[in-house]
Amino acid sequence: MTSRIEDLCVQKGLKMTDQRRVISRVLSDATDHPDVEEVHRRAAAIDHRISIATVYRTMRLLEEAHVIDRLDFGDGRARYEGTRTDHHHHLIDVNSGEVIEFTSEEMERLKEAIARELGYDLIGHRLELYGVPRNRRSDSGDGA
Numbered sequence: 001m002t003s004r005i006e007d008l009c010v011q012k013g014l015k016m017t018d019q020r021r022v023i024s025r026v027l028s029d030a031t032d033h034p035d036v037e038e039v040h041r042r043a044a045a046i047d048h049r050i051s052i053a054t055v056y057r058t059m060r061l062l063e064e065a066h067v068i069d070r071l072d073f074g075d076g077r078a079r080y081e082g083t084r085t086d087h088h089h090h091l092i093d094v095n096s097g098e099v100i101e102f103t104s105e106e107m108e109r110l111k112e113a114i115a116r117e118l119g120y121d122l123i124g125h126r127l128e129l130y131g132v133p134r135n136r137r138s139d140s141g142d143g144a
């Protein structure tokens with residue numbers, strides 16, 4: 001039984017080793033946005049011979065093949081998720097580090113309109129929102 005990411009790798013003509021298969025499975029099973037260390041922790045739990053260097057190399061390969069996306073949530077650690085067909089964005093809770101996925105038709109239209117007004121066709125964009133939960137804003141000592 002192959003994982004979704006392994007299938008994509010094969011489609012892209014990447015040579016699959018046992019270790020790459022394990023890493024592909026970990027990424028396919030992830031419902032969060034793990035960094036390299038977290039992917040390594042999960043992969044090593046399946047096959048302890050998988051080194052962090054192998055995970056780094058494999059993640060770079062998968063990223064270059066557009067099988068996974070690298071995300072920047074502003075804390076200096078790259079996060080990854082499998083490339084998905086459903087376009088979405090992320091709101092990062094800066095207190096807990098929790099990542100909430102969202103979509104907005106209105107925002108997609110707005111981005112197209114901005115590019116068009118500036119004389120461009122939009123071919124890509126990145127957007128992350130950073131926030132604190134509204135019920136905790138009083139803790140920040142705003143204006144004190």
Ligand SMILES: [Zn+2]
Nearest residue numbers: 081088090101
């Ligand atoms: Zn996501």
